[in-house]
Amino acid sequence: MAGHGAEQHPHGADRLCEAGDRVYSRAVRRGRVARLDAEPVPCLLDLALLHPDPDDMDFLVPTAPQEVMTRLLRGMYDEVSESHRRVGSVVAAFERYAGLGRRVQPPSATVEGSAIRVLDGLSRIQAAMDEATAACTTEVLSVQPGGIRREHELSEGLHRALALRGRGVRMRDLYTHVARHGQGLLTYLELMGDTVEARTLDEVIDRLILFDRTVAFIPANTDRTMALELRHPALIEYLVTVFERLWRLAIPLTAALPDTGIEGISxxxxxxxxxxxxxxxxxxxxxxxxxxxxxxxxxxxxxxxxxxxxxxxxxxxxxxxAGLDGRPRASEPAPIGVPGAGSSPVR
Known part of the structure; x- marks a missing residue:
């Protein structure tokens, strides 16, 4: 879609085409527009002027005009000497859109836009992850579902892991027990040294990455081409609680899995x-x-x-x-429940 939008709509956010101007103006006035209405103007998605509504993926909500203007001005800072004329046009254009937005009370989804952001497409997911990595100073918590970690899968985020290690950021990773059998994971952990601590469980929740307990990324669809960037303090606190409870139940990668106590049963x-x-x-x-x-x-x-x-x-x-059904026997206490441990919520 990005290539198509660039070919058919060769312009920047400060000088929208006529069709894009109409759709974006309507989105600012109403708070959102149907995704179908925006299909003829892919430039609005390419320029990140519209993004998916977290509450209804069939609709798009506008990026706040002030945020768009700030982003554009920041991008033009290094070339300000030859961009005075463009700065004026950007300010004029988005002051008009901001005026439209003040006439209607924006919906809650727009207000919470900075707390819950939909990342549509792998390139935007990677860019957001790189940005969070660059800002991270203390720790990264991650849950990595699935089986054996292939080397090419681990290498996808290796540049981020190495950057974090270089700044002394600590990392804790949760995997399934099956991941123990993959050489790729062992090689990765050997490369990272004591910067990364890994544990495993029979099963974990879906993918989760938490940076400094301030921003989290989770998948937004099954094929992981969309993700949610979460910054709401209540959501972050909940996800940290889930991770810490799973972490306490998990077994360090350096420790052997416990024996079942039943001969012949692994x-x-x-x-x-x-x-x-x-x-x-x-x-x-x-x-x-x-x-x-x-x-x-x-x-x-x-x-x-x-x-x-x-x-x-x-x-x-x-x-x-044989007592293999997971139910506590009369002589043993029931396990403490883990919120979300059986549910399936960045690549």
């Missing part, structure tokens, strides 16, 4: 048994544990053989009899 098979007891299908179990469906079914087959189950129904009974 730690992973114990995790699969607990999810089977909850009624989950093979594909769901595989996704939550970060393994392939084929591997999951192989473990289920071995579990059935070990427990002497001839059918799926009988396997459920055997799991409960």
């Amino acid at each position: 730690h992973r098979e114990q995790s699969i048994a607990a999810l089977l007891a909850e009624g989950h299908q093979d594909a769901v179990i595989a996704e939550r544990l970060g393994i392939s469906v084929r591997t999951c079914r192989a473990h289920i087959a071995r579990l059935s053989e070990t427990l002497g189950a001839a059918s799926r129904t009988q396997l459920g009974v055997r799991i409960a009899q």
Whole structure:
């Protein structure tokens, strides 16, 4: 879309085309416009004058005119000697839009725009992450779901990790137990030294990255081409609480996984048994544990053989009899609940 917008609408935010002027003016007056109405003017998205409404992805909300003007003026600072004329036109244009915006009370989504920002497209996600990395001074907390971390996946954010290490920023990463078996993760941790501390769990929440407990990034769709940048203090505090509770339950990467106490049953098979007891299908179990469906079914087959189950129904009974269903026995206390531990919310 970016290339198409540049070809059809070759202009800057300070001199919008006639169609873009109409749509942006309407967005400022009304607080938002339908995404379909903005399709003929992709320049508004390319120039970040419109962005997705966090409450309804079928609509776009306008970037505050004052914010747009500030961004433009900042970009022109280094070339101010030859840009006096353009500065005047930018100020004039956005004073008019600001006047339109004062006539109507903006919706809450616009007011909260700086607290919850939708990042549409991988380039914008990466740019926002780079900006947060540059501002980070203390710590980064991250949750990395999925299975074995491939080297190319880890290298995507390596430049950010190295920049953080250079400034003495501490990092704590949560992975699934399956990630222990990948050489890519071990190589990454060896490179980062004691800057990064890693722990693992049977399953974790979806991807989460927290910088200095002030800004967080989470996926906004399943293919992770959209993300949410969160700066609202209440949301950040909640996500930090979730991370810290998961961290306390997790096992350090340098420590071995605990024995199940049942001969012939591995730690992973114990995790699969607990999810089977909850009624989950093979594909769901595989996704939550970060393994392939084929591997999951192989473990289920071995579990059935070990427990002497001839059918799926009988396997459920055997799991409960063996105490593999995850339910606390009468002699042990119930585990403390973890908010969001079973839910699925930057790349």
